Amino acid sequence: MILYDLRCTQGHRFEAGLPSMFSDNPDCACGASTTRLPAAVRRLGEASPGRSREEMPTTWRGIAQGHPDVVRGWHREMTRREKLEERHPELAGDRRPVLAHEGAFAGRPLRSGDALVPEVAKAAFGTKEPSPSDPSAPSAPSAPSARGGAR
Numbered sequence: 001m002i003l004y005d006l007r008c009t010q011g012h013r014f015e016a017g018l019p020s021m022f023s024d025n026p027d028c029a030c031g032a033s034t035t036r037l038p039a040a041v042r043r044l045g046e047a048s049p050g051r052s053r054e055e056m057p058t059t060w061r062g063i064a065q066g067h068p069d070v071v072r073g074w075h076r077e078m079t080r081r082e083k084l085e086e087r088h089p090e091l092a093g094d095r096r097p098v099l100a101h102e103g104a105f106a107g108r109p110l111r112s113g114d115a116l117v118p119e120v121a122k123a124a125f126g127t128k129e130p131s132p133s134d135p136s137a138p139s140a141p142s143a144p145s146a147r148g149g150a151r
């Protein structure tokens with residue numbers, strides 16, 4: 001669960017917990033659509049967890065072509081973040097590599113280590129597992145047939 005500050009097109013601001021950064025923003029109570037506010041504008045007076053790994057620049061342009069001050073600043077931010085995550089592992093989030101995040105997995109990315117069949121079923125049918133009565137469900141491997149067994 002990640003907390004986001006949201007603002008709707010009518011100007012209402014509220015906080016909502018979303019399952020992942022790929023989740024759709026919830027609509028405002030007034031029915032208008034919302035956008036996420038950057039973490040930097042969170043209310044003053046709240047303890048700030050600092051910048052998250054998702055905010056860390058991933059491009060050469062993002063670090064101002066390697067400007068020493070920018071690089072040093074981000075290094076300081078991330079060192080602080082790392083220490084914070086050591087003390088509060090729940091802030092680190094799921095850091096397993098994402099294998100698929102498009103199509104059926106748009107709302108909930110498939111990560112390394114996830115069991116593939118239940119995850120695909122969940123993404124495709126919205127259920128945890130194919131129901132036992134489903135004739136298309138794979139059956140347990142049957143015992144070897146007697147035919148050809150005696151050789």
Ligand SMILES: [Zn+2]
Nearest residue numbers: 008012028030
């Ligand atoms: Zn609103």
